[in-house]
Amino acid sequence: MEQQILSVSQINAYIQSLMDQDGLLTGLAVRGEISNYKVYPSGHHYFTLKDEGGALKCVMFRGSAVKLKFRPENGMQVIAMGRITVYPRDGAYQLYCTAMALDGVGDLYAAFEQLKKKLSAQGLFAPEHKKPLPPYPGTIGIITSSAGAALHDMLRILRKRYPLTRVRLLPVRVQGAEAPREIAAAIAYADHYKLADLLIVGRGGGSIEDLWAFNDEQVARAIYHCSIPVISAVGHEPDFTISDFVADLRAATPSNAAELAVPDQDALRQTLDSATSAMASALWRQIQAARNHLKLLSDSPAMKSPEAYLEQRQKALAYLQARLVAAQEKGLSVAKQRFYTQAAKLEAMSPLKVLLRGYAMVQDDSQQVVRSVSQVKENDRISISVSDGTIQAVVTAAQEGTTYESGKHDL
Template identity: 40%
Template sequence: MENDKYLSVTALTKYIKYKFDNDTHLRSVFLKAEVSNFKHHSRGHFYFTLKDNAAQISAIMFNNQSKKVPFKVEDGMTVLVEGYIGVYEASGGYQIYVNEMTQDGIGNLYLAYEQLKKKLASEGLFDQSHKQKLPAFPKTIGVLTSPTGAAVRDIINIVNRRYPLSKIIIYPTLVQGEYAKDSIVEQISKANKDNLVDVIILGRGGGSIEDLWPFNEEIVAYSIFKSKIPIISSVGHETDFTIADFVADLRAPTPSGGAELAVPNQQDLFISINNLKSQLTKNINNQIDSLRQKVSRVEQSYIFRDPLVLLEKPSRKLDFLEEKLLLLSPNNLLKQNKDKVNNLVNKLETITLKNITTKSNEFNILINKLELLNPLSIMKKGYSVTKLNNKFITSINQVKKDEIIDIYVTDGSIKALIKETRKDDL
């Protein structure tokens, strides 16, 4: 009967869980804490720890809640969470099951973002029917961004690499801070008034929601919508979405991506030109063959069999047409390209042979070095290797009198009995 007062671990844990589950103060808990040990499970669940300077608690956020988190959760981030406290019976520990999560200090910004997004969508600012088509070959590109940031350098480099025929006009624009929204609106208006560019890239690099907030302002959205020049919004990183992205004629994940969408790739154009050239050459050759067949039929007609004088004028005309068509022949150009290819092949062969010779010399040097380090090479000079119980002997202190040792030479081994040891100075 004495044992009746003892509980099992399971019973105690179930009782504690019952107390947790029925405590109204633990059914909805609001915490402000730092995230650590964050793990994003393949099924979408979040596993992490919430901590402050004095304590910590394990946390889990299941997939149906975690997919609603509008930002990337990272270690060290301060967050605001709402959830309930529960006991995990298998480990006997308690943890918070998170229902909602926002970044500290920006909950109101997200609310304002969603409200404005809903309002503008209802007004039709996001409709595809209002999107302007980008020019295929823009002569001039307007870039609205900070003139000193990394974004403008990336845009310039990519445009110059992909399509150097395009000219770039920089409209210096504030992209962060209190006055950024007015600067963006002013520069969009100026670009439209100047009417010097075919497309506008509006962009900046990544940052926090506060940093990107000017691109979520209502006046910026209306300014983009009213622009007569197509606008590419390329704000932040790939995971960042701003109101400007939804209103713009095209959204790019980054400033670099905006530059790639604004201009064609000259390499692709070269391929298209070569394809057109081949087709043109084929068409010209077909026309030449067709004309030659017509000439052949005319020459076989009865009118040229007897009155040779009638042949003179058409013949001259035929020769003229044939010479004119031959001028259009791509043979000369093909010959030039063939010579260039041959020169490149010769250069490639020379470089390849030189590299093979260099690597061969390096290989021989390494072989010689390895040969010098080969123990067999050393043993051929009269040295041997001594072992006792399959262990190398390097000192007389490792052996005793009457022990049997193995002496290895290049062509075999010798068993020897130790008579005495002497400590000699070499």
């Protein structure tokens, strides 16, 4: 088999695709000590995480860095969250860090990673389990705190984008010891009574402790078993929770969830206007075609002078009828002549014609024609057919020899 030859870019792109599809390398948390920390004029942060066994290059882009709640420094023990992939230009892998926390909450991250690994192995994150969102949801259920700013943001966006949808609020606590049970119960309740076409489950941003209810196993399993499509909308864009991995769709923020849940009425109106315009154009073309066809009909001789047109058609029909009759008569005459000719030929070949000229046909008892004296013997009965009947006779003698000599007898 011929070995495939790849370019450096192809190799890097292939490795990048493998890493981007690896569930372990997306949404992970890495513990380590910061070193070589640099902030560039672009606002991007570059650093290395190290421990006693190795080092990992990291980058945090400006959009994520501005959300940091502390100033990273060399020597700090931190937990960095993000994904690992390849930078194609260098062919080097690195951690694309989206959030960072001091290592004081390391136990929570360890629990997060442990539960994530467990549920992933059980198939709760499987893409084939994801349900599509309804394109035009009639009712949206929102499971969140009734007092949070996230709810008001979602309601405002839903009313603006798609006022036709109804909103059903299922208020729950979103942090604290009772929050996971309430969230899971609300999901199960909405699913059991089919209260909505789509559910949004989430809350606004906060610390990892504030968001921890959405990392609870009972919440994850409630989302997984829900037959209604679920959008997870927890915290801000860098925040990842177990609920995000289980849900049918992850939204970066609650506001983004509202945008993803419904179509934009302005875009729908433009689509409807375009469709209406296209239908009007198609109808106008059909009307114009019908008008042109009607004009052709009205300009035709049949419409301008129907009597003259009818008389012309009648004359044409009479002419065709006359030609048809003449053709039939001619064909019949030719057929008759051909018949008479063939009949005359058949009559000329008839045995009766030969008999009328004085010849006879001799047959033995088995009705076989006697062509030679060797076919009969003395006392055989024979039949002699002449032109006007049959003679029954008995052979008295049968002698061989010609009955005439060539040139001495006339037929």
